[in-house]
Amino acid sequence: MIKYPIKKLKLEKETNYSNLGMTLENDIDLTNNYYLTHKKAVIHKKPTPVQIVNVNYPARNKAKITEAYYKTPSTTDYNGIYKGRYIDFDAKETSSKTSFPLSNIHDHQIEHLRNVQLHGGIAFLIIHWKYFNKYYLLPLEVILSYWDNKKDGRKSIPYIDFINHAYEIKISYHPRLDYLTVLDEYYL
Amino acid sequence: MIKYPIKKLKLEKETNYSNLGMTLENDIDLTNNYYLTHKKAVIHKKPTPVQIVNVNYPARNKAKITEAYYKTPSTTDYNGIYKGRYIDFDAKETSSKTSFPLSNIHDHQIEHLRNVQLHGGIAFLIIHWKYFNKYYLLPLEVILSYWDNKKDGRKSIPYIDFINHAYEIKISYHPRLDYLTVLDEYYL
Numbered sequence: 001m002i003k004y005p006i007k008k009l010k011l012e013k014e015t016n017y018s019n020l021g022m023t024l025e026n027d028i029d030l031t032n033n034y035y036l037t038h039k040k041a042v043i044h045k046k047p048t049p050v051q052i053v054n055v056n057y058p059a060r061n062k063a064k065i066t067e068a069y070y071k072t073p074s075t076t077d078y079n080g081i082y083k084g085r086y087i088d089f090d091a092k093e094t095s096s097k098t099s100f101p102l103s104n105i106h107d108h109q110i111e112h113l114r115n116v117q118l119h120g121g122i123a124f125l126i127i128h129w130k131y132f133n134k135y136y137l138l139p140l141e142v143i144l145s146y147w148d149n150k151k152d153g154r155k156s157i158p159y160i161d162f163i164n165h166a167y168e169i170k171i172s173y174h175p176r177l178d179y180l181t182v183l184d185e186y187y188l
Numbered sequence: 189m190i191k192y193p194i195k196k197l198k199l200e201k202e203t204n205y206s207n208l209g210m211t212l213e214n215d216i217d218l219t220n221n222y223y224l225t226h227k228k229a230v231i232h233k234k235p236t237p238v239q240i241v242n243v244n245y246p247a248r249n250k251a252k253i254t255e256a257y258y259k260t261p262s263t264t265d266y267n268g269i270y271k272g273r274y275i276d277f278d279a280k281e282t283s284s285k286t287s288f289p290l291s292n293i294h295d296h297q298i299e300h301l302r303n304v305q306l307h308g309g310i311a312f313l314i315i316h317w318k319y320f321n322k323y324y325l326l327p328l329e330v331i332l333s334y335w336d337n338k339k340d341g342r343k344s345i346p347y348i349d350f351i352n353h354a355y356e357i358k359i360s361y362h363p364r365l366d367y368l369t370v371l372d373e374y375y376l
Contacts, residue, residue, distance in 0.1 A: 036303070039303075039306065041307060042300070042303045042304055042307055042309075044262065044263050046234050046235060047234060047235040047236065047237035047238065047259075047261075048235065048238070048240075049235035050235065050236070050238045050240075050253065050256070052236075052238075062257075063257070063258055064255065064256075064257060065238065065253065065255070065256040065257065065258070066254060066255065067252065067253070067254065068238070068252075068253040068256055069250075069251070069252060069253065070251055070253070071235075073235075074232065075232055079267065079268075080267075080274075081274040081276075081304060081307045081308065081309045082307065083307070083308065084273075084274070084307065084308030084309075085272075085274070086268075086269040086272070086273070086274040088269075112230070115224065115227075115230045116230055116269060118227065119229060119230055119269045119270065119271070119272065120269065120271070120272030121230075121269045121272075
């Protein structure tokens with residue numbers, strides 16, 4: 001019988017010291033936690049969807065999942081409420097110096113964000129350009145202007161369009177990535 | 189070495205044929221799916237949160253989770269948007285004939301629903317009384333009137349208060365549990 005190597009899952013992505021040692025997901029979690037404790041907004045990350053196949057009960061009240069698989073999420077990762085408005089977004093990172101590849105976004109995520117906007121919610125992406133260490137709030141409209149012309153045109157959004165059509169989120173200590181201030185300025 | 193019995197997790201709860209063979213969770217999922225496809229609302233169940241400890245890669249592109257544990261959810265199970273409003277709720281079942289025990293609700297869920305309401309969202313529970321096969325939308329206010337007096341009073345909400353202060357959700361074929369009609373009538 002062949003023994004396959006067992007890899008331990010890294011629960012955190014690679015540490016980036018230029019960024020106070022945190023990952024994008026951690027930065028957003030810290031920010032959302034700040035918003036929650038300061039009664040500014042209620043925005044949470046959804047758990048990663050997992051298909052559970054087998055569970056052991058080695059001790060009373062202690063269920064151990066022994067077989068499970070990752071499932072494709074049907075929505076984005078983050079949603080919640082701010083000033084009475086429904087907020088919905090996903091967070092993405094790119095190492096590119098020139099353009100953000102649309103292949104980073106899944107069909108079902110675009111479909112979900114379109115539906116959110118249709119019902120009056122605020123839909124966007126937060127994108128971290130690792131090379132520039134810049135964070136942008138990219139409105140759904142900008143994404144769609146590329147997405148809906150994907151077949152006959154570019155398959156990525158150039159960095160220059162972020163400068164012109166997206167909103168920079170300044171990184172700071174507390175809250176880490178104050179994206180609600182951007183919403184205040186441009187949406188509300 | 190003692191071998192503990194391996195139990196296979198039941199992915200669906202006990203089938204209730206009086207209720208078209210579906211569970212409360214399935215009924216709500218079907219309802220939300222109906223709302224989504226009919227462009228009425230975007231409301232999803234959040235995945236069950238799981239702490240992943242070990243992952244195997246028996247084949248390329250196929251990650252198998254081999255050790256994981258259930259985590260306590262920090263919010264309710266359902267949220268989304270309807271007519272521009274943020275919606276947030278949890279679903280509970282009781283076999284009681286007389287009263288709904290407050291022990292079915294967790295502190296952090298009440299805290300979360302309070303926060304949602306504070307920011308302008310609509311917060312409630314959907315409760316299935318299995319004995320009567322009745323479904324009620326129970327507004328947060330009613331829950332809080334019991335919850336906040338828990339120490340010196342009742343630890344459950346009597347069925348009569350559901351008749352008087354909650355809103356019945358009629359079961360039907362499609363959508364299964366039309367709770368948005370109840371929101372239309374009493375909230376919007």
